[in-house]
Amino acid sequence: MQQLLPKDFLATANIQQAIVVEFENKKTNFMIKKYGNDQYFNLKNLNHIKRIRKSEENPSNVQFFMRLKDDFNEEIEQNIPEEIKPYLLKEVEVAVNMPRTKEQFLQFNKYWPITYKVQQYEIVQFNDFEQQEINQIMRQCIDQAKQTYEKNNKFNACAIFDPNKKKILQFAVDETCRKQNSIKHCIMNIMKLFGENYIVTAQQKAITEKVKVKQDEDMNDSSKEMVQNTSQQEKEKKDEDRLEEEEEEEEKKKDKINVKRKSEESIEESLSSYYYCTGLDVFIVQEPCIMCSMALIHSRVRRVYYSLKNPKQEQFGGLNDDLMINHMDSLNHSFLVFQNVESEYANTTLKSNQQQDQLQK
Numbered sequence: 001m002q003q004l005l006p007k008d009f010l011a012t013a014n015i016q017q018a019i020v021v022e023f024e025n026k027k028t029n030f031m032i033k034k035y036g037n038d039q040y041f042n043l044k045n046l047n048h049i050k051r052i053r054k055s056e057e058n059p060s061n062v063q064f065f066m067r068l069k070d071d072f073n074e075e076i077e078q079n080i081p082e083e084i085k086p087y088l089l090k091e092v093e094v095a096v097n098m099p100r101t102k103e104q105f106l107q108f109n110k111y112w113p114i115t116y117k118v119q120q121y122e123i124v125q126f127n128d129f130e131q132q133e134i135n136q137i138m139r140q141c142i143d144q145a146k147q148t149y150e151k152n153n154k155f156n157a158c159a160i161f162d163p164n165k166k167k168i169l170q171f172a173v174d175e176t177c178r179k180q181n182s183i184k185h186c187i188m189n190i191m192k193l194f195g196e197n198y199i200v201t202a203q204q205k206a207i208t209e210k211v212k213v214k215q216d217e218d219m220n221d222s223s224k225e226m227v228q229n230t231s232q233q234e235k236e237k238k239d240e241d242r243l244e245e246e247e248e249e250e251e252k253k254k255d256k257i258n259v260k261r262k263s264e265e266s267i268e269e270s271l272s273s274y275y276y277c278t279g280l281d282v283f284i285v286q287e288p289c290i291m292c293s294m295a296l297i298h299s300r301v302r303r304v305y306y307s308l309k310n311p312k313q314e315q316f317g318g319l320n321d322d323l324m325i326n327h328m329d330s331l332n333h334s335f336l337v338f339q340n341v342e343s344e345y346a347n348t349t350l351k352s353n354q355q356q357d358q359l360q361k
Ligand SMILES: [Zn+2]
Pocket: 185, 186, 187, 288, 289, 290, 291, 292, 293
């Protein structure tokens, strides 16, 4: 098994020219307020770039990042607000690619200053137990892939695993009948099944909450009754008895609370509300295609483990080291990918399946 690292981890600085405007230090606040979100000062997607730096030549001046030179034309230059025109326009160098490692940060930051988020990409170390667990789940997927292949589908199956509960929540197999134009890929199937079985809809959630509120009200009513009963009895009973009574009532109250807690837990268990696949792992025998990779991004899955790289003559895989669409800056979610999980077992199983196929023909 091997974790796939995005190529940009090894990238050198991609340097481009940028236009900055230089002005006196004391005007900084005014300029940021007025032009911080202005059409002329446009960072586009360069979120790692700092807006301002001290001028090297003139320490009483600051430089304000305007835009990349490629993005700066005559029209923009002519339309610069009068207020800014007296200031000096300068060209500087800036690293436009995001640093992934500290080494890259130190290198890229030598140009225009940038920010760096530590641990943008987690490199996972597995212990023996975790490794065994992963292999064992993948083996189950491979066995399911074998079964669905025997029913004339593609050799692929997947599972959704909850790493906190250490529980496989859902399996699904390929049901494409080996047709190119079918979308019944196992990821598509598992997302549908998982949605039906585990994701609590807003409506269901509202019902659960109503049940809880009702229980709370019942609980309050019965404890009021208890208090009233106790006070009546207290008047009739002698002092020695009273203590015993109170203890009993306390016990009863505790029992009631325990019953209530248990029923709440059982409701939560049956409607365990997952927010998409947040925090969950997906195991899949063959690397997901691009469509399925996008579905995995939308599902907000935590990790994807696959065994075999998608063969290029079929559909292009979306998660291998060439594409890695799980790690695109323009997408709002990314997840970790591990490949070659039990790949020997997957390969031998697939080959024996294919041999049997040929014998039958
Ligand atoms: Zn697919």
